[in-house]
Amino acid sequence: MTDSQLFAPDVQQTLDLIGIFVFSLSGGLLAVRKNLDIFGIAVLAEVAALGGGVFRDLIIGAPPAAFQNRGYFFTPLVATVVVFFLHPEVERINNAVLLRAARGRGVSCGPARPTPTASALAGGAGVARGLVTRAGGGVVRDVLVNELPSLLRWDRALYAVPALTGGAITAVLVSTHHLNAYTGTFAGLVAFTVRMLALRYDWRAPRAWHRESASSGSES
Amino acid sequence: MTDSQLFAPDVQQTLDLIGIFVFSLSGGLLAVRKNLDIFGIAVLAEVAALGGGVFRDLIIGAPPAAFQNRGYFFTPLVATVVVFFLHPEVERINNAVLLRAARGRGVSCGPARPTPTASALAGGAGVARGLVTRAGGGVVRDVLVNELPSLLRWDRALYAVPALTGGAITAVLVSTHHLNAYTGTFAGLVAFTVRMLALRYDWRAPRAWHRESASSGSES
């Protein structure tokens, strides 16, 4: 466990819980928008917060932390109660650029600890696994209520580039054995900044060339 | 294995297969409603019956029982044939209050045996895992055909409260070392009764406060 944590356990745990809480709010708010009842709010809050981490743990063969850590499990329930009573206020705060940027940033927070990403990098596809972890909860959340996942929507500001930037810096740090709490935080800040700029200036990723032909050729 | 079964193996197996059959019918009927062919009926029957159990087994790291037990696998195929030829009759029976209550009840039946729930309770989030097991198949079934999962629908009678009631009683029984075939059946009967009442009197769970603001604020 010594080298599996970038931060002191207490700090790491607090960062994790804050991240889980923020992700939970996004799930709970989507449930309110979809007119679901309080159990639906709780389900989407849990799924948004923990879905990506559970999937990551299944892939690396570890027992899912989400089912073993009481804090991981109860934090989304707290978010559920908050959303249930105060969702208009939460919605307003949730749309603040700072929080949206935080949700997209590249390093440690929420159930996506940097370590699995780091160790996975040795296997070559670690960046992809990191993305799965981070984006997984949001994708499951959206799929459950039949929405096109935000991750895939063209009309949302750039999401993948900041995450990939953070992931790439982390990858370089790992391979040069320089990954620690400070450099890890730095990678996170770079990703955060790129995401802030993307939100502020509404950067978009390019779509396929010659789309006019595609739009006519539907497979139905 | 001795303490992993509340009932004698034969009884447990029979209860499991009955539960799987009932869940399979719900999947098959949804497939018919969606106008799918016989293979679609079989896929939804299998998924509805076994999806939750497979997910539970993945989480606890056990080889999925659904892929190892011939009975688990072939029972949904029997349900497929029944639905294929007799779906109007099955639809009528399936909507009977008794069966709908049985599908929602809180303890043992279908691939969701009480033991994993029980042992998971030591980990704190066992009730959630029990819910995942029980509701998982239905959720995957609904997501596959682009329906909002019944579990999340506000306009369906109360589903979570009976299941949580059963789960809570089971949790108390486990922690006081009183869980056995009789008390387990009792917990199931309580959950079943609550579910019957919810269906009969059309109980609903509350939705978020101040929804009027939410309905106008669509994220589109």
Place this chain on the structure above:
Amino acid sequence: MTDSQLFAPDVQQTLDLIGIFVFSLSGGLLAVRKNLDIFGIAVLAEVAALGGGVFRDLIIGAPPAAFQNRGYFFTPLVATVVVFFLHPEVERINNAVLLRAARGRGVSCGPARPTPTASALAGGAGVARGLVTRAGGGVVRDVLVNELPSLLRWDRALYAVPALTGGAITAVLVSTHHLNAYTGTFAGLVAFTVRMLALRYDWRAPRAWHRESASSGSES
């Protein structure tokens, strides 16, 4: 490892990568049709190509090959670039009968190697697991963008029968210890031929009897 490969490792790897590339194209094209950006194309290409194999590996408890093999991971990215610049041409080629038949054929190609199917057959439900592997990527791909999975659509030509034919022949070969590179190729060719005939003559699977009653009885 000696008996886990029907073909020489190099040949197997090449066949795998070709299969992954073909499946990736189907994911990328769907992304273009859905107007997603280049990251959406990449995500659907990866999911379509590797989703089924990841799910299979989770079920059999093996570390997912898709996350460990660089070739498996980068091939869909190559397909992404190809689709991004040339999708009208790719769309045309992709709809050719030969390729569509190849995607549906019953044996080895893509991340679905025959061995897990073969070893799973001992457990009785191996054909189902083989189907999951092969169809899984396509199902996840379609669910992500809120489409009814092709696998379940009645208005698509017969898909399951060729796959089941190939699976059944393989099962017989395994149980009689005659499965090798030649007989495995033969099983694949039979499945391929049946699929070609199904596409050419537009064979469909039957839907449930008495559907008129079902279409009126919607559950809404």
